[in-house]
Amino acid sequence: MSQSVTTLPIATILRDYPFCSDFFESQGMEIPQTANSKTLTGYLFSLDVDYWEDMGTSPEATLQSFTAFFEGMERIANQKKFSVESLTILGGRNKQGEDENITLELNRGDVISIVGPTGSGKSRLLADIEWMARRDTPTGRGILVNGSDPDPSWRFSIEHKLVAQLSQNMNFVMDLTVEEFVDMHAESRLVPERENVIQRIMKEANSLAGEPFTSDTPVTSLSGGQSRALMIADTAFLSRSPIVLIDEIENAGIDRQKALDLLVREEKIVLIATHDPILALMAPRRIVIRNGGIVKVVETSTVERKNLHYLQALDNKMLRLRNRVRQGERIEDATENW
Numbered sequence: 001m002s003q004s005v006t007t008l009p010i011a012t013i014l015r016d017y018p019f020c021s022d023f024f025e026s027q028g029m030e031i032p033q034t035a036n037s038k039t040l041t042g043y044l045f046s047l048d049v050d051y052w053e054d055m056g057t058s059p060e061a062t063l064q065s066f067t068a069f070f071e072g073m074e075r076i077a078n079q080k081k082f083s084v085e086s087l088t089i090l091g092g093r094n095k096q097g098e099d100e101n102i103t104l105e106l107n108r109g110d111v112i113s114i115v116g117p118t119g120s121g122k123s124r125l126l127a128d129i130e131w132m133a134r135r136d137t138p139t140g141r142g143i144l145v146n147g148s149d150p151d152p153s154w155r156f157s158i159e160h161k162l163v164a165q166l167s168q169n170m171n172f173v174m175d176l177t178v179e180e181f182v183d184m185h186a187e188s189r190l191v192p193e194r195e196n197v198i199q200r201i202m203k204e205a206n207s208l209a210g211e212p213f214t215s216d217t218p219v220t221s222l223s224g225g226q227s228r229a230l231m232i233a234d235t236a237f238l239s240r241s242p243i244v245l246i247d248e249i250e251n252a253g254i255d256r257q258k259a260l261d262l263l264v265r266e267e268k269i270v271l272i273a274t275h276d277p278i279l280a281l282m283a284p285r286r287i288v289i290r291n292g293g294i295v296k297v298v299e300t301s302t303v304e305r306k307n308l309h310y311l312q313a314l315d316n317k318m319l320r321l322r323n324r325v326r327q328g329e330r331i332e333d334a335t336e337n338w
């Protein structure tokens with residue numbers, strides 16, 4: 001495919017593969033309008049020796065770099081075709097070396113929380129999934145994708161990046177606005193109609209975050225909750241990874257239910273390690289971990305789901321209390337109406 005592209009007229013290349021203009025720009029090549037009807041190969045070989053001397057390269061080397069660039073971009077575009085229908089966790093051993101004795105299958109659109117005391121092994125389970133464990137981690141667990149052993153090379157492959165991980169600390173170090181950050185990400189994913197996608201991400205991120213932010217906000221000035229909200233919306237719309245691992249979102253002050261709904265709508269498999277009972281009950285199932293091992297999987301019952309709004313009301317009371325303390329108020333009515 002990429003070989004034949006170089007024999008197409010430049011105008012056709014730029015129309016059908018608009019990302020190619022980035023290649024020419026990065027090479028410092030300004031292609032005049034008059035060359036649009038020439039093939040890329042024809043144009044490059046029509047340039048004189050002085051031009052190539054100035055550029056410090058040759059038409060052959062430029063064609064070779066173009067072909068490598070084009071093939072790389074095509075590979076990225078083709079990632080869409082790999083679909084994960086199921087993820088299976090094959091039990092390993094707990095910290096005492098006892099068998100977990102479990103096989104757990106998750107399907108597209110499933111959300112499952114992971115609960116257990118501090119140090120019990122919640123993050124370890126997420127790490128096993130991210131690493132696509134093949135009985136080669138301290139837990140001895142195995143992970144299957146679509147019922148089969150994933151190829152070990154996927155661990156390092158950008159094309160098969162199956163897992164997106166949202167960790168507790170998201171620190172931006174780039175000097176970019178929110179819009180520039182999302183646009184850069186969308187561009188690297190070859191997303192068509194980037195403007196629309198950016199707007200959707202901004203809208204969803206703002207509906208998740210407590211405090212709104214605009215597209216010209218520098219990413220470095222986002223609060224913890226706002227960056228979390230941005231990354232969740234960004235993951236939902238731009239990440240091709242079908243599996244999303246979340247390590248704690250409870251402290252980020254974002255709308256947890258909306259965050260889950262958004263990821264589910266995009267048909268991701270979502271696993272959330274959490275100490276937050278509300279978040280744990282929002283998921284239809286929860287994995288209970290003790291002493292490094294999965295001890296059971298509990299389905300959220302109808303009663304639990306029904307009672308969720310009581311817990312949320314309690315949580316809102318705590319939030320109001322927190323805000324009052326933050327404002328410097330004295331709290332002497334805590335037993336009455338917070």
Ligand SMILES: Nc1ncnc2c1ncn2[C@@H]1O[C@H](COP(=O)(O)OP(=O)(O)OP(=O)(O)O)[C@@H](O)[C@H]1O
Nearest residue numbers: 093094095117118119120121122123124138139292
């Ligand atoms: N089955 C296991 N076998 C051996 N080591 C394990 C096992 N499970 C967990 N560990 C180890 O136990 C330690 C604590 O686990 P981990 O960090 O996953 O706990 P956690 O539940 O996420 O804790 P926290 O709630 O504090 O974040 C880690 O060093 C981890 O590698």
